[in-house]
Amino acid sequence: MKQDASVTSSPSAAPYRAFHSRSEEARERKEKIRELHKTKPIYAGIAPVFFVIWAASAYFTLQMPNVWLKLPGYFLIGVVLHSLGILMHEGLHGKLFKSKKPNRWVGFLCGAPALVGISAYKTVHLYHHRFERGIEDPDEFENISRRPFVLKLVLLGWFFVGAYFYIFHVPINGLRLGNRLERRRIIEEYLLMIALIFLAFQIVPIQILAQVWLIPILFTAQLAQVRGLAEHVFTAGDDPVRATRTVHSNFLVRFFMCNMNYHLEHHLYPGVPWYNCRRLHFLLLDDIKKAGGSVYNSYLVYLWDMGKALFSKVTNPYAETGPPAGYYTHYMPVLSGSGAQPNGAASSKSTQTPAK
Secondary structure (H helix, E strand, C coil): CCCCHHHHCCCCCCCCHHHCCCCHHHHHHHHHHHHHCCCCHHHHHHHHHHHHHHHHHHHHHHHCCCHHHHHHHHHHHHHHHHHHHHHHHHHHCCCCCCCHHHHHHHHHHHHHHHCCCHHHHHHHHHHHHHCCCCCCCCCCHHHCCCCHHHHHHHHHHHHHHHHHHHHHHHHHHHHHHCCHHHHHHHHHHHHHHHHHHHHHHHHCCHHHHHHHHHCHHHHHHHHHHHHHHHHHCCCCCCCHHHCCEEECCCHHHHHHCCCCCEHHHHHHCCCCCHHHHHHHHHHHHHHHHHHCCEEECCHHHHHHHHHHHHCCCCCCCCCCCCCCCCCCCCCCCEECECCCCHHHCCCCCEECCCCC
């Protein structure tokens, strides 16, 4: 299936209501956003930095005399493996380098430690962008069931073990959705990944491999599960600005997440590389507020609100009237966050507001 060009490189042309203006200020902002799309390969140097942090953390973890002193090392390695997975995501969007081959193979090296192949993930992920929160979105939780009770169980399950299913979801759906070339690349990469894993087990003693990869990847999985929930779960889904969420955080979180906490901005302009997403966020913030986008001040606040929402009573708001034309029916609560209301009104309350 031919991919939508806006998914990989250019600002989307979707009709964001609050974003349409012909004022001089809007034209200037549009030019600034165009500048933010420029790829600067020097920033791909963050990949070897993460590998060095992994190696250093592994060395010091192995020196620790007991498991309690090793735990911080396990956690830091898990964080770095998660960071490398996000860089793989940059590669599939073509934003690590200006040419395709380095994006693919550096992206492959970044994703392989987390057991995710870049070509499979690219196929699934671009469908996710193109059909965001819709019936054809392969990552949409609400496509699993339309019963709120079942969905809540799915979300709880995802919080604890979702990543372990996702590593199978990616290649299976990549093969299902991909064209002939994409399927060939998926098979090539997973065969190579299996060979590298087999080689690692042959060369590195299992006691060491467990401490520098197998145990830390459990932390990687938990981080990915929380991030995956925060990105889209309990958004309205009735407009591109209201189908994704941004979460503000501190410098360390932004650094190790490669600014992927600015996920709403990434969906609006997927061609903007990770190092420009924070600047993009502040360019768009006023319009995001006016459009009712979901912006949270921290992941902990989101998780607290999500926990409350999971135990709230939810009914289908479109039982009699049906959803608005062109939009998918969403059955779950809408969490707007603490930074997305007009005039900057602060609130982190769960709401039962249906999509309009």
